[in-house]
Amino acid sequence: MNLAMPKNSEPTPVQLSAAAATFALLSSPPRLHLVWLCAQGTYDVGTLAQRVGVSIPTVSQHLTKLRLAGVVTARREGRHHFYAVDDPHVLTLLDQIFEHIAPDGSLAPDPPIQPAG
Template structure:
């Protein structure tokens, strides 16, 4: 059986296992948020904790897992440990997945267009369609 032109061969089981493990780590909302933040630039654990709305120990534990897997790296700047993602492919994967699910979200709530009181809309995707619950 011949392959069509341009088709790649199958990855080895070890490569697939490594990729599945990386996706497994990114299946955590907080870890995905951390990688999203780091895809925009370097940040220390305090800044990450503020942005994801978590405690320093919780963010540190997630960073340790991401670092152990090689998805996140760090460097020392004086007394601070600064974290970064230096893999353009990982940044691309994370950005594509976030974009596929509505892109970055504004941090505000909106009211329905008819102004009904007592009903607050969901968070609005930047440039996206507003959805309202009953």
């Protein structure tokens, strides 16, 4: 395992909390879909709302959280905001999670959902 930490050191409680908060942020399927789309290119809020299938206000709320966490970046052109993922760590995380759930490179069929508990 190649982790960016010195050998034989454990993450601190603060680092663990920050990592858990990032995973929690990505635990919403619409939010994860937004991040995946923004990793593929630059989109405005209306296009993202249409692609994800949720309202523009909901997408705006999700994007605000993702931007404040540094997961997506935003740039303004006139009255429009455009969102993208520029952080290579986020891109790697997305690649790794989808490789984990679909090692053959396909995203179908969907993995079975296990009941909680």
